[in-house]
Amino acid sequence: MEPLVTLKATAAPLRLANVNTDQLFPARFIKKPRAVGYAQYLFHDIRRNGASELDQNFSLNQARFSDAKVIVAGANFGSGSSREGAVYALYDAGFRALFAPSFGEIFASNCLKNGILTAKLDQPTIDAIQSLLLSSDDTSVIVDINSEMLTLPSGESISLTLDPFQKHCLINGLNEIDLSLEFHDAISAFEATYRQQYPWISS
Amino acid sequence: MSATLFEKIWTNHVVTDRDDESLIYVDRVLLQENSFHAFDKIRREQRSVRNPAQAFAFSDHYVPTRNRELGLGGITDPEIRNMVELIASDTDAYGIELFGIGHDYQGILHVVGPEYGITQPGLVIAGADSHTSTHGALGAYAFGIGSSEVAHVLATQTLWRSKPRTLQITVTGERQPGVSSKDLILYLIRTIGSGGAVGYAVEYTGDTIEQLSIEARMTVCNMSIEAGARAGLIAPDEKTFDYMRGKPLIPTGSAWDQAMQHWQTLKTDDQATFDRDVRIDATAIVPQVTWGTNPEMVVDVTGTIPDPAKENDLERRARMERALEYMGLQPDQSIQSIPLDRVFIGSCTNSRLEDLRIAARVMDGQTCRLPTMIVPGSEQVKRAAEAEGLHQIFENAGAEWLAPGCSMCVAINGDKLGPGERAASTSNRNFEGRQGQGGRTHLVSPAMAAAAAITGQFDNISNYSEARSWNL
Numbered sequence: 001m002e003p004l005v006t007l008k009a010t011a012a013p014l015r016l017a018n019v020n021t022d023q024l025f026p027a028r029f030i031k032k033p034r035a036v037g038y039a040q041y042l043f044h045d046i047r048r049n050g051a052s053e054l055d056q057n058f059s060l061n062q063a064r065f066s067d068a069k070v071i072v073a074g075a076n077f078g079s080g081s082s083r084e085g086a087v088y089a090l091y092d093a094g095f096r097a098l099f100a101p102s103f104g105e106i107f108a109s110n111c112l113k114n115g116i117l118t119a120k121l122d123q124p125t126i127d128a129i130q131s132l133l134l135s136s137d138d139t140s141v142i143v144d145i146n147s148e149m150l151t152l153p154s155g156e157s158i159s160l161t162l163d164p165f166q167k168h169c170l171i172n173g174l175n176e177i178d179l180s181l182e183f184h185d186a187i188s189a190f191e192a193t194y195r196q197q198y199p200w201i202s203s
Numbered sequence: 204m205s206a207t208l209f210e211k212i213w214t215n216h217v218v219t220d221r222d223d224e225s226l227i228y229v230d231r232v233l234l235q236e237n238s239f240h241a242f243d244k245i246r247r248e249q250r251s252v253r254n255p256a257q258a259f260a261f262s263d264h265y266v267p268t269r270n271r272e273l274g275l276g277g278i279t280d281p282e283i284r285n286m287v288e289l290i291a292s293d294t295d296a297y298g299i300e301l302f303g304i305g306h307d308y309q310g311i312l313h314v315v316g317p318e319y320g321i322t323q324p325g326l327v328i329a330g331a332d333s334h335t336s337t338h339g340a341l342g343a344y345a346f347g348i349g350s351s352e353v354a355h356v357l358a359t360q361t362l363w364r365s366k367p368r369t370l371q372i373t374v375t376g377e378r379q380p381g382v383s384s385k386d387l388i389l390y391l392i393r394t395i396g397s398g399g400a401v402g403y404a405v406e407y408t409g410d411t412i413e414q415l416s417i418e419a420r421m422t423v424c425n426m427s428i429e430a431g432a433r434a435g436l437i438a439p440d441e442k443t444f445d446y447m448r449g450k451p452l453i454p455t456g457s458a459w460d461q462a463m464q465h466w467q468t469l470k471t472d473d474q475a476t477f478d479r480d481v482r483i484d485a486t487a488i489v490p491q492v493t494w495g496t497n498p499e500m501v502v503d504v505t506g507t508i509p510d511p512a513k514e515n516d517l518e519r520r521a522r523m524e525r526a527l528e529y530m531g532l533q534p535d536q537s538i539q540s541i542p543l544d545r546v547f548i549g550s551c552t553n554s555r556l557e558d559l560r561i562a563a564r565v566m567d568g569q570t571c572r573l574p575t576m577i578v579p580g581s582e583q584v585k586r587a588a589e590a591e592g593l594h595q596i597f598e599n600a601g602a603e604w605l606a607p608g609c610s611m612c613v614a615i616n617g618d619k620l621g622p623g624e625r626a627a628s629t630s631n632r633n634f635e636g637r638q639g640q641g642g643r644t645h646l647v648s649p650a651m652a653a654a655a656a657i658t659g660q661f662d663n664i665s666n667y668s669e670a671r672s673w674n675l
Contacts, residue, residue: 017518018397018497022634027615030237031265031286045636074518076398079431080634081613082333084240084349102401105433106333106347113351163365164222176351177250180359183219183226187361190218190228200454200462201230201326202257 001115003173007096007143009069012059013130019073020080021107025089027081038085039093059134070141072129073100078107078118087114097143099150101126112166115173117143119150119160129158145170205472207369208438209404212344212469216327224363231321232356233312233330234260234299236286240350241331241357242293250358255298258357259321261312262287262303264609265616268578271606274304280617297357308451310581310607313337313425313551317417318583320450324439324466329356334551334631336427340420341447342439342469344404347428367433368478370403371471374411376486380670381663383561384419385553385629385648387411388426389491391483393501401431403479406471411485412437417446418555419675425552426631429498438470492538492661493633493646495526500633502538504651504663510534529635530643531623539661541645545626546571546602546656547638548649549578550612553629556587558649561673563593565653565664566600572659575602576618578610602656614639627655650675 029041047058054061060068071077071090077100078086087110090098097117108118121129129152133139138153145167148160169176180187195202206214218226234241238260245252252258265286270277278284287304294301302309308319313334316322324342328335331353338345352362374387392399405427412420420437427435444463447453454462490504500523502509511523511534527534532541548554548562559579577597579585585607588594594604611618612630620626620642629652633644647655650673654662664670
């Protein structure tokens with residue numbers, strides 16, 4: 001996994017709450033192999049009017065947000081299904097950091113596994129950042145994981161609250177399986193005791 | 204020290220702690236065709252599967268509901284056939300049991316898990332599907348995970364988790380006739396919102412929950428995720444133990460007795476407290492219907508489509524307007540006046556034997572006005588329904604009786620709504636495009652869906668004289 005320490009990039013506002021993983025990545029594309037590149041499927045249906053025409057009201061279709069790597073979204077972003085394709089689509093389209101008042105839990109876990117930051121900010125803060133991004137020519141923000149800081153185009157800095165484990169994984173680009181296999185002996189010891197105590201589960 | 208049901212299971216499974224995360228032991232991992240990314244990761248990183256016997260795989264999302272007797276040959280779309288073949292070759296390569304086409308227990312993972320005895324009280328169950336919350340109905344801590352975490356469980360039998368907060372949802376009072384567990388959970392999501400339980404492990408308690416059958420409890424736990432909760436649990440009781448007895452993986456003899464000693468401890472202690480409590484009065488609930496594109500957009504069957512103009516929150520108003528436009532509905536339109544095109548009875552939410560029995564009672568001797576698909580949740584459900592003659596009732600009414608799978612709930616096996624088509628559906632998500640691009644979904648209970656098939660629109664089934672005798 002690619003480490004994420006600092007990121008200076010365009011941030012795009014997405015003024016929608018409850019954006020679900022069916023909207024992020026419609027289910028009919030799940031069967032596509034990752035090698036085809038999932039960016040083409042990101043927000044496939046909701047960024048279009050009808051069959052094919054891109055909706056220019058959808059921020060990510062606008063030229064000023066075309067190189068965005070950050071999304072500032074509404075509450076409950078990534079709710080719905082566990083499909084990790086939703087995160088692959090974001091990743092393949094270049095996104096590395098997401099801000100919202102809340103996230104679908106499975107989606108947030110999936111983001112972390114792919115080196116994408118999910119950070120919660122309260123609704124008024126999200127509203128203010130979205131307004132700023134929509135009204136200002138400069139849409140560039142700086143995300144600093146170490147100092148847990150988001151710096152806005154206005155120069156204002158907002159402190160983030162990241163969980164230490166998430167921070168550790170992102171900064172080190174950690175493959176969690178490697179981390180967990182370091183606990184191989186502890187897992188084996190736990191398992192042995194557990195199986196003795198609850199023999200019917202594994203027999 | 205007193206503890207909640209969830210805390211007891213959690214504590215029992217912690218291998219180690221690090222910062223604010225715990226490495227928890229996973230008893231069972233459930234896979235489906237979309238798990239191919241997880242197997243790709245295992246292969247790419249040259250990992251081995253630690254305990255193949257603790258993994259169970261299911262062909263459900265992509266299997267066809269028609270021409271099943273042709274096996275793989277019945278799947279005409281090569282991409283869909285590839286998905287069904289992939290799970291077979293991946294599970295074969297790693298020695299994992301597959302409940303595939305032709306298996307006596309083929310079916311939707313959340314229907315088969317409990318009926319095969321994979322699901323048991325006190326287990327930690329991780330599933331490659333968000334509706335893994337279903338298994339909490341038997342007192343397991345069960346939750347959905349993505350492909351990377353599936354690979355993690357396969358390689359290590361563990362997952363890193365920060366401990367969720369606890370939420371008790373107490374439902375009390377006698378339900379009105381015709382009000383099912385589906386109506387309870389839709390009403391709950393309507394009350395707390397689709398993000399209302401994010402970050403919580405939910406325990407459902409109260410006399411209304413206790414009164415529910417195990418299958419009805421599964422419907423409640425299934426849709427916990429639609430309120431944002433990754434897991435929803437119900438403490439095991441005598442009904443749970445009766446339900447489990449005799450299932451293939453359930454212990455027998457002295458092992459059963461030993462298991463019972465453990466299972467009977469799996470309840471929230473009297474003195475234990477939750478981080479949050481919500482109370483629901485079941486007596487006030489009538490049959491529920493979703494009107495929008497999110498499971499929190501719910502009204503009474505006797506109600507009308509809400510008017511966005513009366514919503515003061517601008518963001519919420521915009522969301523309502525968007526939903527109405529997508530759904531092709533007008534503010535203040537009565538729910539019972541909406542003309543429907545199709546009916547779908549199925550999905551991990553409502554495709555079990557009790558669901559089909561109720562649907563059959565409503566359809567018995569009637570004729571469907573609408574094209575109606577009835578998709579049993581599993582091969583076992585299908586056989587049991589046929590043994591009772593339910594399939595004949597459905598077919599005599601003009602409904603299609605199909606082969607088990609997820610079918611039009613997620614619409615990736617070829618079963619789908621056309622653009623603009625409007626369905627009454629017993630599934631769990633009414634998202635834009637969920638049941639087919641441009642398709643319009645109204646989530647309802649099986650009885651409501653069956654009545655809609657007969658009348659062509661939503662009917663208040665609480666008024667049906669026979670509703671009192673339904674075993675809901």
